[in-house]
Amino acid sequence: ETGVTQTPRHLVMGMTNKKSLKCEQHLGHNAMYWYKQSAKKPLELMFVYNFKEQTENNSVPSRFSPECPNSSHLFLHLHTLQPEDSALYLCASSLSEARGSTDTQYFGPGTRLTVL
Amino acid sequence: KNQVEQSPQSLIILEGKNCTLQCNYTVSPFSNLRWYKQDTGRGPVSLTIMTFSENTKSNGRYTATLDADTKQSSLHITASQLSDSASYICVVRLPYNNNDMRFGAGTRLTVKP
Numbered sequence: 001e002t003g004v005t006q007t008p009r010h011l012v013m014g015m016t017n018k019k020s021l022k023c024e025q026h027l028g029h030n031a032m033y034w035y036k037q038s039a040k041k042p043l044e045l046m047f048v049y050n051f052k053e054q055t056e057n058n059s060v061p062s063r064f065s066p067e068c069p070n071s072s073h074l075f076l077h078l079h080t081l082q083p084e085d086s087a088l089y090l091c092a093s094s095l096s097e098a099r100g101s102t103d104t105q106y107f108g109p110g111t112r113l114t115v116l
Numbered sequence: 117k118n119q120v121e122q123s124p125q126s127l128i129i130l131e132g133k134n135c136t137l138q139c140n141y142t143v144s145p146f147s148n149l150r151w152y153k154q155d156t157g158r159g160p161v162s163l164t165i166m167t168f169s170e171n172t173k174s175n176g177r178y179t180a181t182l183d184a185d186t187k188q189s190s191l192h193i194t195a196s197q198l199s200d201s202a203s204y205i206c207v208v209r210l211p212y213n214n215n216d217m218r219f220g221a222g223t224r225l226t227v228k229p
Contacts, residue, residue, distance in 0.1 A: 002159065033215075040125075042118060042219035043160075043205070056215045090159050102148060102167075103214065107159025 003027040004108035006091050012114045013081065021076040021111045023091030030096045032074040033105060034066060037088040049074060050096065081115045088112050119143050122206050122220035130228055133196055137223045139189040139206030147211040151180050151191050154203040154222070163191070163204075196227045 004025045013019050025032065034046040048056035049068040063085075065077040074091055092105040120141045129135050141149070148167045152160035164173040164180040166189070172181045177194045193200055206220040 002161065004159070040221055042120070042221050043207075044219075045215060045217065048215050092159070102165060104162050104165075107161070109158050 002106045002108065004091060004093055004106050006089075006108035006111050008111060009109065010112045010114075012116065013078070014116050015081060015083070017081075018077070018079040020078065021089055021091075021113075023074040023076075023108055025072055025074075025091075025093040025106070025108075027093060027106060029093035029106070030071050031094045031103075032068060032071070033092040033094075034074065034076055035090040035092065035107075037090055037110070039087075043090070047076075078113075081113075083115050086113055086115045118221065119218045120206055120208055120220040122204075122223050124223060125221070126224040126226070128226045128228060129196055131196060131198055135193050135196060135225065137191045137193075137204050137225070139191070139220055141187050141189070141206070141208045141218065143208045143210060143218050144187065145211055147209045149180075149182055149189050150207045150209070151178070151189075152205040152207065154205060156202070160205055193225075198227050198229060201225060201227045 007022045031050045033048050036044045045058050046060045047066045052068050063080050067075040088110040090110045091108040094103045094105045123138045148165055150165045151163045153163050154160040163178050164175050166173045166182045168184050179192045182189045203222040203224050205222045208218045210216040
């Protein structure tokens with residue numbers, strides 16, 4: 001295991017539901033990331049948090065709302081999603097965004113989201 | 117057009133055989149290029165990382181090469197094992213923003229007994 005856990009592993013929700021994805025890292029890292037992985041498409045970086053502060057939002061629709069209460073936990077709150085939002089959502093952590101470009105990200109197993 | 121193109125999209129080989137996966141990129145300049153392995157139901161795991169000045173990097177049976185002149189990288193797997201069945205993703209990092217990365221769509225490798 002990588003030291004990054006995600007729950008739930010699978011989620012099916014309707015377009016009017018509100019749900020949250022949770023990510024926890026046990027590595028003592030200070031940076032956390034949310035990615036979207038759609039079938040046969042490249043990974044898309046969604047959000048970055050460094051020392052609990054959001055440092056990156058890659059034009060993600062407001063129906064996705066991240067929350068980082070501390071350096072070990074990261075949430076992705078979902079509401080009024082669309083079927084095209086169905087994908088694997090991956091969380092990752094690294095020592096620190098400031099460590100430079102060779103900082104290695106450790107990924108969780110992902111949450112498989114299906115929007116009906 | 118994606119700035120990082122991987123080929124083939126999928127590949128099936130027999131156990132024990134070698135294979136080479138390709139990554140062509142148009143990103144320039146760049147800071148480093150990384151290869152990830154992603155098992156089914158898991159997140160990606162870093163295999164190798166090369167800066168723009170490095171030509172090769174090995175990790176056990178995995179050897180990555182980089183030709184910055186032709187903007188090509190390859191991942192060579194020697195004596196394949198069933199556990200090598202996974203997706204392999206090439207990622208190029210830009211130099212000015214640590215979070216500015218270009219991901220390939222991956223190559224799906226299946227190793228059969």
